[in-house]
Amino acid sequence: xxxxxxxxxxxxxxxxxxxxxxxxxxxxxxxxxxxxxxxxxxxxxxxxxxxxxxxxxxxxxxxxxxxxxxxxxxxxxxxxxxxxxxxxxxxxxxxxxxxxxxxxxxxxxxxxxxxxxxxxxxxxxxxxxxxxxxxxxxxxxxxxxxxxxxxxxxxxxxxxxxxxxxxxxxxxxxxxxxxxxxxxxxxxxxxxxxxxxxxxxxxxxxxxxxxxxxxxxxxxxxxxxxxxxxxxxxxxxxxxxxxxxxxxxxxxxxxxxxxxxxxxxxxxxxxxxxxxxxxxxxxxxxxxxxxxxxxxxxxxxxxxxxxxxxxxxxxxxxxxxxxxxxxxxxxxxxxxxxxxxxxxxxxxxxxxxxxxxxxxxxxxxxxxxxxxxxxxxxxxxxxxxxxxxxxxxxxxxxxxxxxxxxxxxxxxxxxxxx
Numbered sequence: 001x002x003x004x005x006x007x008x009x010x011x012x013x014x015x016x017x018x019x020x021x022x023x024x025x026x027x028x029x030x031x032x033x034x035x036x037x038x039x040x041x042x043x044x045x046x047x048x049x050x051x052x053x054x055x056x057x058x059x060x061x062x063x064x065x066x067x068x069x070x071x072x073x074x075x076x077x078x079x080x081x082x083x084x085x086x087x088x089x090x091x092x093x094x095x096x097x098x099x100x101x102x103x104x105x106x107x108x109x110x111x112x113x114x115x116x117x118x119x120x121x122x123x124x125x126x127x128x129x130x131x132x133x134x135x136x137x138x139x140x141x142x143x144x145x146x147x148x149x150x151x152x153x154x155x156x157x158x159x160x161x162x163x164x165x166x167x168x169x170x171x172x173x174x175x176x177x178x179x180x181x182x183x184x185x186x187x188x189x190x191x192x193x194x195x196x197x198x199x200x201x202x203x204x205x206x207x208x209x210x211x212x213x214x215x216x217x218x219x220x221x222x223x224x225x226x227x228x229x230x231x232x233x234x235x236x237x238x239x240x241x242x243x244x245x246x247x248x249x250x251x252x253x254x255x256x257x258x259x260x261x262x263x264x265x266x267x268x269x270x271x272x273x274x275x276x277x278x279x280x281x282x283x284x285x286x287x288x289x290x291x292x293x294x295x296x297x298x299x300x301x302x303x304x305x306x307x308x309x310x311x312x313x314x315x316x317x318x319x320x321x322x323x324x325x326x327x328x329x330x331x332x333x334x335x336x337x338x339x340x341x342x343x344x345x346x347x348x349x350x351x352x353x354x355x356x357x358x359x360x361x362x363x364x365x366x367x368x369x370x371x372x373x374x375x376x377x378x379x380x381x382x383x384x385x386x387x388x389x390x391x392x393x394x395x396x397x398x399x400x401x402x403x404x405x406x407x408x409x410x411x412x413x414x415x416x417x418x
Contacts (some may be wrong), residue, residue, distance in 0.1 A: 007027065007028045007215045011086075013036070013040065014046050016032055016036070017048050018297075019048065019080070019085060019394060019395065021393050023317075023394070024392075024397060027064055029064050031043050033058055033324070033328060035056045036051070036056065036325065037329060040058075040208070041057070041058060041059045041309055042309040042311055042313075043055070043058070045053075047053075051085050052085055053321065054085065055308075055313060055318050056110035056319075057080070057319060058322050058325040058329075059331065060183060060326040063321040063326045063353075064326075066300060066319065066321055067321065067353035067355075067401075068101050068354040072099050072302065072306050073301065073319065074090040074300060074315060075099070076099060077089070078094060078098065078318075079098050080090075080297065080299060080395050081299060081320065082395070088123075089245075090201075090352075094253030094266075095314055096111060096244060096356075096359070102218065107228070107241065108189040109357070110222075110223065110228065111245070111359055112133070113222065114223060115363075123158060123161070127154065127366055127370050130154055130158075131370045131371055132378070134150045135151070135155065135371070135374045135378055136374075136377070138404075139406040142413045143405045144403075145401055145403055145404075146404040147402045148253075148260050150257075151254050151257040152174060152254055154257070154367055154371065155257075155363075155364075155367055156170055156174045156177070156249075157170065158249065158363060158367060159249030162218065162245075162371055163207075163246065164217075168350035173203065173241045174198050176196040176199050176203075176212055177246055178391075180197045181395055200243050200247075203236070204220070204239045205235065208235055219236070223237075223242070224238055238349060244361075247257070248359070251294060252294045252351070255351075255391075256288050256292040256294065257367070258402055259288065259291065259398060259399060260288045260292070261375070261382065262384065263291055263292075264382075265384050274372070277390060278342070279342045281372050283342055283343060283344055283346065284352045285368045286346045287340060287343045288348060288368055289351075291327075292350070292397075293327045293397065294350070294397060295323060296394070297323065297394075297395065298352060298398065300318075300319050301319075302317050323349050324397060326349055352366070377409065378406075378408065380407040380409045381407045382405060382406045383404070383405050384402065388403075389401035
């Protein structure tokens with residue numbers, strides 16, 4: 001029960017505007033990416049209106065090579081189209097995703113300490129219980145909006161637990177994170193995004209002040225108490241990295257979980273294989289991530305003239321890398337346009353690659369795995385029973401509303417929860 005987007009015709013590549021969220025709302029770009037990979041692996045996207053042109057990489061090998069190269073290319077002038085084509089990123093040099101060099105390593109190490117095995121050891125059981133409780137309740141009701149009633153609550157609960165955000169503030173923060181980098185309503189996209197980002201930063205500014213006065217056992221306190229070369233992190237550095245963590249900690253897991261249910265419903269043979277136990281949860285999780293590829297692109301700016309595929313890219317030019325295309329590259333993945341839960345090998349780049357590889361990858365895999373296990377244990381099957389609504393974004397891809405009817409696996413859900 002879904003309005004299929006039109007397929008973008010690859011005959012006129014210049015007619016596809018990758019900077020416009022409406023493009024992704026209206027079109028299935030599979031043929032477009034296939035054409036670029038085959039014939040234009042380095043493509044010059046034209047300028048559109050006030051938006052300058054930029055380079056597009058679509059092949060897996062080229063994208064991985066660029067992710068690894070943090071000397072020829074920089075993230076500090078922005079790492080997504082909205083900042084790369086605008087005035088740059090005001091958080092550059094202070095927030096890990098848009099910081100390079102030694103400061104990036106130092107800030108990343110602080111965050112890795114905040115996500116140490118000791119911290120994460122207590123997360124697994126909580127994620128499992130939250131997931132199974134929410135899904136059991138949804139199945140008991142028979143039908144739900146899986147995106148809103150289940151998937152949206154699990155990653156936010158986890159990252160908020162780690163950051164120390166009180167339970168009464170979490171719905172508020174979820175609404176802000178969803179508006180900051182995407183929208184359920186295209187009419188409010190730009191204005192709502194700016195307001196949401198400012199509100200998230202203000203929220204964490206208040207938390208930092210509280211934790212510096214009275215530290216607790218949470219990530220904000222770890223950041224507030226951390227030093228680099230004997231100096232405490234600045235207030236801006238802490239707030240901006242909390243912002244980065246809560247956005248990253250929510251979006252990938254949430255959108256991948258929703259896509260898993262959508263994709264299993266569309267591929268009943270794959271659901272049957274997973275349900276029977278023919279395929280373990282680990283390869284299934286990796287295929288969900290490859291197939292969903294929630295973060296469509298990242299970008300870099302050339303620090304010097306560089307040549308790719310025989311073409312000179314001048315210093316200062318923007319180069320975008322499209323994970324959503326790389327994860328369908330025929331040169332790397334057999335049968336790339338099929339959802340195959342036993343796929344092996346599966347070296348997808350849903351979390352990026354290289355020095356900026358996603359810090360939250362472990363958490364995301366844990367959350368998606370627990371959701372898949374709960375689906376296998378609790379439900380005999382499910383079907384989509386209403387209109388599927390997609391998010392509005394040029395950065396993220398996924399579903400914002402997914403009405404699902406569940407068939408329970410047994411009448412003893414309460415025992416399974418435990």
